[in-house]
Amino acid sequence: MTSPINCLSILVIPLLVTSIFYQASVGQPGIKIDDSSLTYLCKNSTDPTYCFKTLKADPDTFAGIGDKFHLGIVSIAIVNRTVSATAAQIPRILEKLSDRVDKIRMMDCKDDYNVVLDTVGLAYVSSDSRDYYGAMFMMQDAASRLGECKNSYTAPPVRASPIADGIAEAFKKFNIVDAVFGYMLL
Numbered sequence: 373m374t375s376p377i378n379c380l381s382i383l384v385i386p387l388l389v390t391s392i393f394y395q396a397s398v399g400q401p402g403i404k405i406d407d408s409s410l411t412y413l414c415k416n417s418t419d420p421t422y423c424f425k426t427l428k429a430d431p432d433t434f435a436g437i438g439d440k441f442h443l444g445i446v447s448i449a450i451v452n453r454t455v456s457a458t459a460a461q462i463p464r465i466l467e468k469l470s471d472r473v474d475k476i477r478m479m480d481c482k483d484d485y486n487v488v489l490d491t492v493g494l495a496y497v498s499s500d501s502r503d504y505y506g507a508m509f510m511m512q513d514a515a516s517r518l519g520e521c522k523n524s525y526t527a528p529p530v531r532a533s534p535i536a537d538g539i540a541e542a543f544k545k546f547n548i549v550d551a552v553f554g555y556m557l558l
């Protein structure tokens with residue numbers, strides 16, 4: 373007759389084995405990030421100096437586990453700060469606009485930003501729960517949604533976007549996310 377202990381081990385051993393393999397294959401805490409790993413991963417970004425400076429200046433980069441997988445949520449939070457700051461300016465900008473085209477574009481951008489913020493939040497949760505590919509694809513979706521806001525101003529009638537600087541900064545930070553995830557998923 374099978375003892376309860378044996379029954380338990382039949383259940384527990386496969387779980388343990390699965391969990392050990394899972395940890396080894398995805399996101400096992402690895403070596404600490406240092407300056408040379410930042411330099412290495414930033415090589416693939418469009419502005420390596422900016423990428424290095426931004427990550428180096430963020431206190432979260434070296435905090436906690438501080439390994440390369442931790443950089444996923446750090447880089448997503450960097451994007452989040454920039455897009456949140458711009459999104460917070462939009463209501464005041466909208467109040468000042470009187471031209472119909474300008475108003476419609478900024479209202480559409482407000483929608484785009486809401487989607488971007490939601491998507492970035494979901495990407496953060498995904499990366500935090502080790503779904504790195506999911507997080508990376510969500511950040512690409514978020515960047516492409518931000519591109520719709522940006523591109524609306526270059527379609528006729530061409531106008532200057534009141535949030536052009538915020539958008540440009542967000543794209544530079546999305547590019548850091550690309551470099552970080554490229555490195556994490558090597």
Ligand SMILES: *[C@@H]1O[C@H](CO)[C@@H](O)[C@H](O)[C@H]1NC(C)=O
Nearest residue numbers: 448449452453456492493496
């Ligand atoms: C994004 O920024 C907003 C505003 O600062 C904050 O409330 C939110 O918690 C941040 N989310 C992430 C995922 O960092």
Ligand SMILES: *[C@@H]1O[C@H](CO)[C@@H](O)[C@H](O)[C@H]1NC(C)=O
Nearest residue numbers: 412413415416551554555558
């Ligand atoms: C940089 O990009 C190249 C080409 O896509 C790739 O082979 C390499 O692994 C990348 N390096 C890093 C650090 O992401």
